Amino acid sequence: xxxxxxxxxxxxxxxxxxxxxxxxxxxxxxxxxxxxxxxxxxxxxxxxxxxxxxxxxxxxxxxxxxxxxxxxxxxxxxxxxxxxxxxxxxxxxxxxxxxxxxxxxxxxxxxxxxxxxxxxxxxxxxxxxxxxxxxxxxxxxxxxxxxxxxxxxxxxxxxxxxxxxxxxxxxxxxxxxxxxxxxxxxxxxxxxxxxxxxxxxxxxxxxxxxxxxxxxxxxxxxxxxxxxxxxxxxxxxxxxxxxxxxxxxxxxxxxxxxxxxxxxxxxxxxxxxxxxxxxxxxxxxxxxxxxxxxxxxxxxxxxxxxxxxxxxxxxxxxxxxxxxxxxxxxxxxxxxxxxxxxxxxxxxxxxxxxxxxxxx
Amino acid sequence: xxxxxxxxxxxxxxxxxxxxxxxxxxxxxxxxxxxxxxxxxxxxxxxxxxxxxxxxxxxxxxxxxxxxxxxxxxxxxxxxxxxxxxxxxxxxxxxxxxxxxxxxxxxxxxxxxxxxxxxxxxxxxxxxxxxxxxxxxxxxxxxxxxxxxxxxxxxxxxxxxxxxxxxxxxxxxxxxxxxxxxxxxxxxxxxxxxxxxxxxxxxxxxxxxxxxxxxxxxxxxxxxxxxxxxxxxxxxxxxxxxxxxxxxxxxxxxxxxxxxxxxxxxx
Amino acid sequence: xxxxxxxxxxxxxxxxxxxxxxxxxxxxxxxxxxxxxxxxxxxxxxxxxxxxxxxxxxxxxxxxxxxxxxxxxxxxxxxxxxxxxxxxxxxxxxxxxxxxxxxxxxxxxxxxxxxxxxxxxxxxxxxxxxxxxxxxxxxxxxxxxxxxxxxxxxxxxxxxxxxxxxxxxxxxxxxxxxxxxxxxxxxxxxxxxxxxxxxxxxxxxxxxxxxxxxxxxxxxxxxxxxxxxxxxxxxxxxxxxxxxxxxxxxxxxxxxxxxxxxxxxxxxxxxxxxxxxxxxxxxxxxxxxx
Numbered sequence: 001x002x003x004x005x006x007x008x009x010x011x012x013x014x015x016x017x018x019x020x021x022x023x024x025x026x027x028x029x030x031x032x033x034x035x036x037x038x039x040x041x042x043x044x045x046x047x048x049x050x051x052x053x054x055x056x057x058x059x060x061x062x063x064x065x066x067x068x069x070x071x072x073x074x075x076x077x078x079x080x081x082x083x084x085x086x087x088x089x090x091x092x093x094x095x096x097x098x099x100x101x102x103x104x105x106x107x108x109x110x111x112x113x114x115x116x117x118x119x120x121x122x123x124x125x126x127x128x129x130x131x132x133x134x135x136x137x138x139x140x141x142x143x144x145x146x147x148x149x150x151x152x153x154x155x156x157x158x159x160x161x162x163x164x165x166x167x168x169x170x171x172x173x174x175x176x177x178x179x180x181x182x183x184x185x186x187x188x189x190x191x192x193x194x195x196x197x198x199x200x201x202x203x204x205x206x207x208x209x210x211x212x213x214x215x216x217x218x219x220x221x222x223x224x225x226x227x228x229x230x231x232x233x234x235x236x237x238x239x240x241x242x243x244x245x246x247x248x249x250x251x252x253x254x255x256x257x258x259x260x261x262x263x264x265x266x267x268x269x270x271x272x273x274x275x276x277x278x279x280x281x282x283x284x285x286x287x288x289x290x291x292x293x294x295x296x297x298x299x300x301x302x303x304x305x306x307x308x309x310x311x312x313x314x315x316x317x318x319x320x321x322x323x324x325x326x327x328x329x330x331x332x333x334x335x336x337x338x339x340x341x342x343x344x345x346x347x348x349x350x351x352x353x354x355x356x357x358x359x360x
Numbered sequence: 361x362x363x364x365x366x367x368x369x370x371x372x373x374x375x376x377x378x379x380x381x382x383x384x385x386x387x388x389x390x391x392x393x394x395x396x397x398x399x400x401x402x403x404x405x406x407x408x409x410x411x412x413x414x415x416x417x418x419x420x421x422x423x424x425x426x427x428x429x430x431x432x433x434x435x436x437x438x439x440x441x442x443x444x445x446x447x448x449x450x451x452x453x454x455x456x457x458x459x460x461x462x463x464x465x466x467x468x469x470x471x472x473x474x475x476x477x478x479x480x481x482x483x484x485x486x487x488x489x490x491x492x493x494x495x496x497x498x499x500x501x502x503x504x505x506x507x508x509x510x511x512x513x514x515x516x517x518x519x520x521x522x523x524x525x526x527x528x529x530x531x532x533x534x535x536x537x538x539x540x541x542x543x544x545x546x547x548x549x550x551x552x553x554x555x556x557x558x559x560x561x562x563x564x565x566x567x568x569x570x571x572x573x574x575x576x577x578x579x580x581x582x583x584x585x586x587x588x589x590x591x592x593x594x595x596x597x598x599x600x601x602x603x604x605x606x607x608x609x610x611x612x613x614x615x616x617x618x619x620x621x622x623x624x625x626x627x
Numbered sequence: 628x629x630x631x632x633x634x635x636x637x638x639x640x641x642x643x644x645x646x647x648x649x650x651x652x653x654x655x656x657x658x659x660x661x662x663x664x665x666x667x668x669x670x671x672x673x674x675x676x677x678x679x680x681x682x683x684x685x686x687x688x689x690x691x692x693x694x695x696x697x698x699x700x701x702x703x704x705x706x707x708x709x710x711x712x713x714x715x716x717x718x719x720x721x722x723x724x725x726x727x728x729x730x731x732x733x734x735x736x737x738x739x740x741x742x743x744x745x746x747x748x749x750x751x752x753x754x755x756x757x758x759x760x761x762x763x764x765x766x767x768x769x770x771x772x773x774x775x776x777x778x779x780x781x782x783x784x785x786x787x788x789x790x791x792x793x794x795x796x797x798x799x800x801x802x803x804x805x806x807x808x809x810x811x812x813x814x815x816x817x818x819x820x821x822x823x824x825x826x827x828x829x830x831x832x833x834x835x836x837x838x839x840x841x842x843x844x845x846x847x848x849x850x851x852x853x854x855x856x857x858x859x860x861x862x863x864x865x866x867x868x869x870x871x872x873x874x875x876x877x878x879x880x881x882x883x884x885x886x887x888x889x890x891x892x893x894x895x896x897x898x899x900x901x902x903x904x905x906x907x908x909x910x911x912x913x914x915x916x917x
Contacts, residue, residue, distance in 0.1 A: 058811055078814045085815050087808040093826040105816040152816070369717035374731050377788065380750045381734070383757045387749060395755055441642035448639035453630045460640065462905050467651050469901045471849035473870035474890040477877045478654030501650040504643055564741045564852045565874070579739045593755065600742045607737025611730050618729050618796060 002069040002160045004032040004055065004193065009064035011050055017062070024050050026218045027063065035191045037184070039208035041198060043240070047217040048197050049165065055195065056163050057081045068160055085163040086153040089170060090145030092137045098124070099133040102151050109156075119155060126182060127151045142170045150179065154186060161193040168203065180207055201241050213237045229284070230343075235350045238282050244311060244322040246345075247288065248280040253346055253353075262317050264296050269341050270355030275348035282352075285311065285324040287343035295336030303331070381604070388597035395593045410598035423578035424602065426492060427561065430575065433496035435556040438503040439511075439549060446511035447537070451520065464505040475501065476569045483570055492575045495567045499560045506559065507552045514548025515541075547617050554614045561607060578603055655894075661887030679888035689889060691864065692872040699868060700847040703786045707843060708836070710787070711794025716828070718799050729799075732792040744856025747785040751857070771858060775865035782854045782866055789853065790843060797839040801832035841904045848897065869893060 011025040020026060025047045032038055040048045053059040054066060057078040065074045073081050084105075093101050102120045111119075124130045127147040132140070137148060146167065153162055164183075168176045184207060187194055198204050204211050205225040212222045213236070220234035221227075232238040238246030251258040251266070254274050258266045258281055266281070296316060304311045312323040312331065325331065346353045387395055388410050389403045398404070414420040448454070449461060479498050480489070488494040522544070526536040542549065568580040582599050611618070662679055683689055714732075719725040735743070751771050753759040762769040771781040805827060813823045851870035854860070860867035860875070867875070873893065877886035 056811075056815075078811065079817050083815065085811065087812065089806065089808065091806075091808050091812040093830075095826060095830045104818070108817040108819070108822070149812075152812075365717045365719060367717075367719075369714065370719070370728055373714050373791075374728065377731060377735055377792070379757065380746050380788065383750050384746050387755070399755075399760055401757075437646070441646050444639035445643040448636035451630060452633040452636035454632070454634045454636040457636070460644075462902070464643065464647060465905055466898050466901045467647055469845050469897045469904075470651070470894060471851075471870055471873075471890075471897065473849065473851055473873045473877075474658065474894055475651075475654050476874065477883070477886070478657040479650075481657060482654055497646070497650055500646050504647055508643060558737050561737065562739045564739060579741045582741065582745065593749070596745060597749065600745050603739050603742050604734070604737070608730070608734060611733045611737060615726050615730050618733055 002193070003034040004161065005065075005067040006030045006032075006055075007065045007067065009054065009061050009066065011054060011059065011061045011063065024217055025054070025061070026216075028219050030212075030219060030222060032193065032195070033210075035193055037187050037194045037196070037207060037209045039196045039198060039204035039211045040214060041201060041204040041211050041240070042214035044199060046214045048214045050217075051214070052163055052165055052195065052197050055161070056083055056085050082158070082160045083163060084153040084156060084159045084161075086149050086165065086167040088166045090142055090149050092140075092145045092148045092152075094136070094138040096137060097133065098129060098135055098137055098140075098148055101137055101148050102133075102155055105152060105156055119157075123151045123155050126154075126186065127179075143172060143175055146170055147179070150183075154192075157190065159192060161195060164194065164196040166198055167196075168198075176203075183207065201243075205241075211241075213240065215240075231345060231352065232282065233352045235280065235282065235347050238284075238345070238347075242284060242286075244285055244324075246282045246284055247321045248282050248347070249316065249319070249321075251279055251281045253279050253281075258344075258346070260296070260317075262297075266296075266339065266344070267341075268344050268346065268355070272346045272353050272355050275346060275353045277349035280347045282345040282347055283339050284343065285322040287340040288321070288323040289338050289340060290323060290325065290331055290335040291338055292332045292334055293336060295338040298335065298337050300331070300335065384597050384600050387593060388601045390594060392592065392594050407594075410594040411602075413595050414598055414602065420581060420599070423576060423581035423599075426571070426575050427567075427577040427579070428606065430492040430495040430499070430567065430577070431557055431560045433492060434499045434503055434560045435553050437496060438500055438507045438556045439552055441500075442504055442507035442511055442552070443542070443549075444537075446508045446515055447541070449508065449512045450515035451523065461508075464508055468502050468505040468509070470501070472502075472563065472565045476565055479566060480569050489570065490572045490574050490576075494570045495575060495577070496560075498566045498570055499563060501566075503556045503559055507556055510552045510555060511545070511548055514545045514551070518544050550614055551617045554610055554618075557610055558607070658887045658890050661883045662891050664884060679884045680892070682885055683888045683892060686885075688864075689869075689872065692867055692869050695865075695867065696848060696869045699783070699786075699850070700844055702783055703790070703847050704840065704843060706783070706787050707791045707794050708840060711791050711839065712798050712832070712836075714791065714795040715798035715802055715832075716824070718795070720803070729796070732795060735789050736792055738789075740852035741856050743785065743789050744853040747781060747788070747853075748857045751781050773862055775862055778858045778862060778866050781857060785853060785857065786847065786850070790846070794839045794843065797835040798832050801835035802828060805831045837907060841900075845897070845900065845904075848900075 006028055008027060008029060009025070010023055010027040012023045014022050017023055040051060042048045050059065054061050057073070057076060057080070060075065065072055067073065068081065093104065096104070099120055102123055103116045106116045106119060120133075121130070124133055127150060129144065129147060129151070132144070137145065140148075150167060153164070168179060171179060180203065183194070183196075186192075196204070196207050198207075205228075209224065210222060211225060211228055213220050213228065213234075215234065215236040221232065221237045223231075223233070228237055228241045232241065232246060235246070235248060238248070249260055251260050253259075253268070253272050255271050256268050258268055260266065260281075268281075290312065298314045298316045298321060301313045301315060304313065309327055310325045312325060314321045314323060314337075316337070321337075323337070346355075386401070386403060389406055389408070390400070391405065391407050391409060394400060394403065394405060449457065475498070483489045483491075483494040483498070488497075518541070522540070523536065526540050531540065564577070564579040567577045571577065571580065578599065582596060663677070718728055738746070750756045751759045751769075753763045753770060759769060759771075768774070769777050771778040809827050810823070813827060818826070849870055850868055851874065854866050854868060855871055855874075858866045860871045873886060873889055876882045876889065
């Protein structure tokens with residue numbers, strides 16, 4: 001188990017990358033802590049699979065280095081990196097029994113039979129397939145096969161890291177929940193470094209200690225679920241995380257106050273200096289409040305009841321704006337919009353502008 | 361990522377395939393004296409005389425024309441009748457479908473030698489002996505089952521929802537089949553045409569039995585190089601080389617689908 | 628895919644039915660007619676019952692031809708299948724070289740059978756052929772016209788030359804359908820090259836290999852033109868396979884009755900093999916292809 005360092009890493013599938021657009025992966029510097037559970041989250045085509053393949057050694061990066069602990073493994077191939085990987089679609093050896101499938105990585109490494117048996121039994125219990133150990137893998141359902149793949153990924157105890165490439169795509173929704181919980185508890189028990197690629201924010205937020213959000217070949221934010229929610233570093237993170245996503249309003253900001261396009265003034269609660277470029281305010285629907293009296297004028301289009309809360313689809317200056325209202329709270333007859341103090345983020349050209357803590 | 365491949369294996373194998381063909385080409389570019397009296401790896405006196413002989417003598421080049429005519433006729437007939445049948449097999453179950461499919465398959469497996477004589481009598485009795493269409497129809501014996509089989513494999517890969525959507529949108533069967541379905545399996549049709557062409561082009565026994573003069577295929581014409589003055593090796597070799605050309609052209613067009621086609625659309 | 632029960636589908640099959648019936652059923656009836664009759668030319672037939680069948684079953688000549696046929700099919704399968712797999716494993720997977728290899732490999736498959744024969748007839752001749760000449764120069768006694776062993780070797784090598792590509796291309800198609808993830812997983816599992824072949828590649832090739840084996844078996848069992856052009860069935864009868872023998876009887880000697888009886892039994896053998904083939908194929912399809 002090691003700490004993974006990406007140093008000046010970048011990758012282009014082209015031979016001679018010229019512009020930034022030629023890079024599938026733009027330059028990045030990151031340290032992935034030993035024993036962390038990471039989720040790599042992003043829309044398809046954002047470069048998350050490329051990044052995973054670089055870490056697993058399937059792709060040699062065109063620039064920069066990958067370090068496992070202090071060892072430079074940039075040029076080392078997959079086998080030398082001692083990692084395990086679970087793929088999007090089940091990869092099982094059809095002609096082997098389930099037991100042989102699970103034992104395969106151990107036997108190839110010359111582990112003794114008693115240990116292999118004990119370990120396979122343990123893993124089989126974990127993925128709930130003790131009863132099927134003697135069966136051939138051929139003809140099992142996709143669910144069962146993917147569980148075998150997961151089991152084979154976790155059967156080795158000494159791996160540096162376990163990589164998951166959208167492993168639950170083919171699994172039934174309720175099974176998904178169960179397997180994710182098991183992965184989580186496995187992580188607690190063994191402390192492997194785990195990297196979990198997904199495009200599903202729920203999966204990412206429930207599995208990971210730290211979520212790495214990628215957008216257009218760039219890591220836009222690496223943080224805890226709470227950080228992603230409260231202070232998205234990039235407008236994409238705002239959109240992508242949360243349901244519905246963050247609202248953005250064009251504004252001009254100077255110091256503590258912001259002026260919206262419609263002329264309304266808002267107190268930001270902290271000094272943000274004088275950002276230039278395209279300046280936007282980002283407000284989570286959860287932190288927008290509807291009240292009588294003071295506040296921003298808006299028109300409500302419709303209200304959706306999604307169970308525990310309601311979503312108000314509204315418009316401000318002909319731009320959509322969503323508000324989440326907890327159950328049991330009435331929508332006022334003459335609604336005005338205010339924002340929870342200190343919950344407004346400021347963005348300049350899509351990147352978050354941190355408030356000046358000292359000069360309040 | 362794939363396993364490593366050795367370029368040596370391929371090089372040796374391709375050499376093994378090409379050397380005999382090279383020798384044929386080599387011989388076709390020599391005159392008979394050089395062929396029989398000396399042994400030269402590269403023609404010493406390069407001559408195109410053998411090709412000129414073939415391309416200027418109607419009894420030679422008509423052999424190619426005849427072959428091409430019946431091969432094309434056969435390909436068109438085979439695909440035309442196989443398309444609806446393959447659709448039926450891939451989409452519906454009907455009474456006796458499995459037996460029918462099996463029976464079709466057995467025809468692909470039946471030895472032409474068994475059919476040579478009966479064909480001769482059949483086509484003679486209905487006055488089709490020595491016509492192109494007789495050979496084309498005879499070759500349907502093995503090409504139609506093959507065409508049904510390959511097309512069925514490709515059609516199975518097209519989701520049934522597409523048919524249903526088209527019917528709901530008010531397409532009739534004919535219009536749907538031609539306008540929507542056939543473009544979807546265009547590569548399958550191409551591959552099938554390739555195989556019909558191939559098997560009809562390479563077959564000799566039936567085509568020789570069913571023709572005498574007017575529709576005589578090139579393969580049969582080639583046997584006449586044996587004459588009183590001995591073998592005319594140069595012309596024989598040149599004729600052989602010319603039979604490679606249509607095949608090579610056809611392969612080039614379907615090269616991206618060859619592998620899938622050889623698996624009969626079932627990969 | 629769940630298919631719809633629809634007997635009107637018969638209309639779609641009708642054209643095929645008509646054309647195949649015309650080219651298969653009518654001739655087959657003729658053959659059956661011949662097989663149970665005796666004829667002295669023209670159109671005089673005499674009922675001969677099962678006499679021809681008895682002759683055929685007890686004929687030494689046919690037994691020998693059958694023996695040679697089985698031996699020949701056995702040998703070429705034993706060479707072509709492993710060689711085809713080996714070639715397929717070593718084919719470049721993409722790009723220009725892959726296309727070039729595919730085209731070159733398919734080339735022998737599109738040569739008319741008699742030209743294949745001609746190519747090898749010339750190639751093996753001691754006086755004008757590269758192979759024969761080279762072997763003679765090396766002091767090896769090789770003459771396929773007079774030496775049965777040399778004739779056999781020539782015919783077998785010719786078939787390997789002609790058809791190994793078919794097996795290789797089929798296997799290649801099977802290999803191409805293996806997702807890259809399987810190879811990655813094997814690498815991570817530290818599987819040996821042999822394990823990758825044994826547990827990933829071979830199982831995925833099972834379906835296409837079956838097609839390959841059966842096609843090759845069938846076609847080699849019916850082989851006529853190529854060996855006929857090279858050896859004419861000789862020297863002696865040493866390369867007279869079933870089809871060659873049949874054509875000799877039917878067209879050469881015009882022994883229609885015996886030839887027809889022989890044809891029918893030949894056909895029944897093929898039918899039996901086809902049935903095995905078909906059953907295995909449909910079972911495979913039900914398993915989900917591979």
